[in-house]
Amino acid sequence: MTGRSDLSRHIPLNAAVPAKTFVLEVHAVDPLAYLHKIAHPFKVESTNDVFLSRVYTEAGEFWVDRINPRFWTFHTIMPSLAAVVWLTHRVESRRDTDWMWLPSAHLRNVAPSALPHRVRTEFSGGRLVSPDDAAQDLKVQLTGSHAEHLLDQIAALPQYRSSVSFNTIEVDLADAELGNLRESVRRWGAFAARGEDFAHHAQFVRSVINRYQRLVDSVEAVALRFDPLGEGDEVGADKYRGASFAGTPIGIQFTRKISDLSVFCEELFSSRAPFRLWGRPVVSGDRAIVEAVDLHVGQRLTMELGYDWMRVYLRAGSCGNTVARLISNLQTRFDSALSLLQPELHEAVALQPVST
Amino acid sequence: MERRLVPVNALLDLSLADGLNPAPLAAAGWQVKALEVPVRTSSDEVWVCDVVLFNESTGHLLAVEAKSGANIEPDQGRKLEVVDPVMLIEAGGITVTRDVPLRYEALYVCLEEHAERIAMGVSAAGLAVPVLAVGEGGARLIDPSLASAELVAALPGEVAWTHPIAEIIPFDQDSPDEAFDQPVRAELAAAMASGRSSITIRALTEQAVWHFAIYGQAARGRLVRKVRGAARSAAQAEPDRLRFEPATGTTEPRIVITRSAEQFDRRGRTQSYQAFFGGRTVRGRRPTHPDQGDLFAELDEAERVTAEEMGENIGVGSDELQDDLDSAGGLPPATPIGDSADTEADVP
Numbered sequence: 001m002t003g004r005s006d007l008s009r010h011i012p013l014n015a016a017v018p019a020k021t022f023v024l025e026v027h028a029v030d031p032l033a034y035l036h037k038i039a040h041p042f043k044v045e046s047t048n049d050v051f052l053s054r055v056y057t058e059a060g061e062f063w064v065d066r067i068n069p070r071f072w073t074f075h076t077i078m079p080s081l082a083a084v085v086w087l088t089h090r091v092e093s094r095r096d097t098d099w100m101w102l103p104s105a106h107l108r109n110v111a112p113s114a115l116p117h118r119v120r121t122e123f124s125g126g127r128l129v130s131p132d133d134a135a136q137d138l139k140v141q142l143t144g145s146h147a148e149h150l151l152d153q154i155a156a157l158p159q160y161r162s163s164v165s166f167n168t169i170e171v172d173l174a175d176a177e178l179g180n181l182r183e184s185v186r187r188w189g190a191f192a193a194r195g196e197d198f199a200h201h202a203q204f205v206r207s208v209i210n211r212y213q214r215l216v217d218s219v220e221a222v223a224l225r226f227d228p229l230g231e232g233d234e235v236g237a238d239k240y241r242g243a244s245f246a247g248t249p250i251g252i253q254f255t256r257k258i259s260d261l262s263v264f265c266e267e268l269f270s271s272r273a274p275f276r277l278w279g280r281p282v283v284s285g286d287r288a289i290v291e292a293v294d295l296h297v298g299q300r301l302t303m304e305l306g307y308d309w310m311r312v313y314l315r316a317g318s319c320g321n322t323v324a325r326l327i328s329n330l331q332t333r334f335d336s337a338l339s340l341l342q343p344e345l346h347e348a349v350a351l352q353p354v355s356t
Numbered sequence: 357m358e359r360r361l362v363p364v365n366a367l368l369d370l371s372l373a374d375g376l377n378p379a380p381l382a383a384a385g386w387q388v389k390a391l392e393v394p395v396r397t398s399s400d401e402v403w404v405c406d407v408v409l410f411n412e413s414t415g416h417l418l419a420v421e422a423k424s425g426a427n428i429e430p431d432q433g434r435k436l437e438v439v440d441p442v443m444l445i446e447a448g449g450i451t452v453t454r455d456v457p458l459r460y461e462a463l464y465v466c467l468e469e470h471a472e473r474i475a476m477g478v479s480a481a482g483l484a485v486p487v488l489a490v491g492e493g494g495a496r497l498i499d500p501s502l503a504s505a506e507l508v509a510a511l512p513g514e515v516a517w518t519h520p521i522a523e524i525i526p527f528d529q530d531s532p533d534e535a536f537d538q539p540v541r542a543e544l545a546a547a548m549a550s551g552r553s554s555i556t557i558r559a560l561t562e563q564a565v566w567h568f569a570i571y572g573q574a575a576r577g578r579l580v581r582k583v584r585g586a587a588r589s590a591a592q593a594e595p596d597r598l599r600f601e602p603a604t605g606t607t608e609p610r611i612v613i614t615r616s617a618e619q620f621d622r623r624g625r626t627q628s629y630q631a632f633f634g635g636r637t638v639r640g641r642r643p644t645h646p647d648q649g650d651l652f653a654e655l656d657e658a659e660r661v662t663a664e665e666m667g668e669n670i671g672v673g674s675d676e677l678q679d680d681l682d683s684a685g686g687l688p689p690a691t692p693i694g695d696s697a698d699t700e701a702d703v704p
Binding site: 092095224226227228229240241242243244245246247248249250251253270271272273278279280282287289290291292293295297298299300302304306309311313315340341342 | 375523633
């Protein structure tokens with residue numbers, strides 16, 4: 001039997017093939033049973049650590065860490081393609097599992113003490129951005145010390161500020177105790193690492209997860225909640241006492257205008273990836289309202305849009321990852337500089353307080 | 357939004373800081389605590405308070421009566437004037453976090469077009485209850501002299517709407533049948549996406565009407581009937597996918613999903629959802645015009661293969677971490693692998 005301390009041996013950071021870690025957001029009442037279910041028909045082996053399991057697939061093995069019951073990490077040294085295909089199949093075939101969708105700022109500021117070595121931004125406006133816009137598509141990749149500075153410069157230009165969305169960042173971390181580490185992070189929660197100490201990598205991943213979880217928790221904290229004050233549900237015995245209320249809609253401000261609200265809504269609610277939102281928008285004048293369904297998780301959310309704003313109504317019990325994914329995808333497809341209007345949410349997304 | 361639901365939603369919007377419309381009541385410290393709360397008054401009668409707001413710092417309770425019409429009922433007005441704050445705290449199940457004296461204030465909220473008449477009714481009944489009028493452009497206190505200093509300070513003049521009023525209560529049991537179509541259809545799509553094979557009308561109602569909990573038995577019964585009607589209509593609109601089954605001796609009425617979009621592969625699934633309730637024509641693949649296509653990338657693949665044959669190290673197994681993940685496609689796996697009816701937009 002093995003334990004957590006053996007991970008550095010099984011997931012070496014100094015081998016020819018980089019170590020990879022993928023983060024999945026999971027809703028499971030019985031996490032171990034759920035792992036067996038999603039791994040089926042592959043073998044799941046327990047370790048001495050109750051949260052750590054070894055999953056054998058045809059292409060290699062995953063070390064699955066469930067110590068955070070909601071955000072599981074899948075460590076592996078198998079080829080990336082095989083690992084991603086295996087995980088994608090699991091995520092796509094279920095409604096209780098999703099990726100971790102990092103907002104652009106979570107990548108831009110992935111580790112404040114680290115030296116960014118390589119960055120890539122990808123913005124694909126497609127049908128959401130007008131062909132007349134100065135930047136309908138913008139992809140930049142740069143390798144070099146403090147590679148992020150060029151992108152900051154581009155983002156400082158008003159005509160491009162909405163189109164600089166961090167997709168990948170590679171950083172170097174040097175620590176006297178933990179050693180050197182190079183991490184490449186993708187916006188859907190995939191990490192590739194090379195270095196000296198697995199624990200250094202694991203802690204780096206954990207810090208990114210913790211930051212992201214604060215965002216998801218903040219979103220869920222403002223979900224609309226109507227809880228009955230009495231027991232009015234009993235037929236024939238009206239003990240109705242009204243309901244307590246908590247929550248607020250989530251306001252989003254765009255920095256670019258939607259050129260055609262109908263076309264925008266048709267695209268956003270087309271059920272297509274990456275948004276995978278179903279809905280039949282009702283557009284009236286300068287406003288659209290839609291009862292949407294997040295097909296990733298099979299949950300309804302109501303959305304209201306104007307030309308430069310959006311209001312999202314999330315019901316208590318819904319998954320905050322839905323809003324995190326929406327933000328990340330809007331940053332990649334429509335407005336990388338969008339902002340959430342509630343200070344706590346803004347800070348959780350942008351990792352900085354609202355500027356005054 | 358139906359006009360009669362504007363007053364209650366406007367009051368909620370003024371109290372919920374979503375960052376779009378101004379929220380002066382929230383800024384002054386009031387929080388919405390409960391809705392539709394029956395409270396026993398000092399005259400030993402029961403009044404159902406539409407919205408209860410509480411300022412935890414000052415102990416100031418604001419009890420709101422939202423009027424959709426142009427008249428007030430003097431009897432009701434007298435009830436809402438005589439509520440013991442402790443009684444309202446009890447009724448609303450409100451947690452008092454600070455040891456401060458509790459104070460109570462009632463407030464009418466109405467439509468601007470009815471404000472004058474409501475104010476006259478308040479005056480005629482000898483009530484000292486302020487009136488907040490909600491118009492297309494904003495909201496204002498009609499006679500600030502009737503309001504507390506704190507309320508006047510929060511609402512010193514007209515609060516202008518910068519955005520449409522948020523729809524926290526988008527419909528109720530008196531709404532027209534059509535108001536239930538979109539939420540019911542969305543919940544049926546959600547049930548389909550969740551892999552459910554059926555959903556009872558009762559469960560569908562609780563899902564479709566998020567604020568179901570605020571209503572009493574009679575209103576709930578009407579809501580269930582409205583949702584049942586919308587569900588029937590949905591099944592008629594999608595006869596190949598949905599079936600309405602009335603109640604039997606042993607089962608509740610329900611909607612059965614007879615053919616789910618989830619049974620298809622990824623592309624078929626997307627197309628199936630796009631066609632659900634027929635709102636959108638599924639676009640076929642656009643014909644290729646000689647001038648169309650990504651000329652910029654036309655030679656990329658040839659260049660890549662040539663480079664590999666020439667032995668240049670550009671791919672998997674290189675020293676670069678980024679290249680390693682690139683081999684997996686480089687984008688969220690849910691994004692690029694053809695999960696689209698019109699993959700042109702999705703595949704990078």
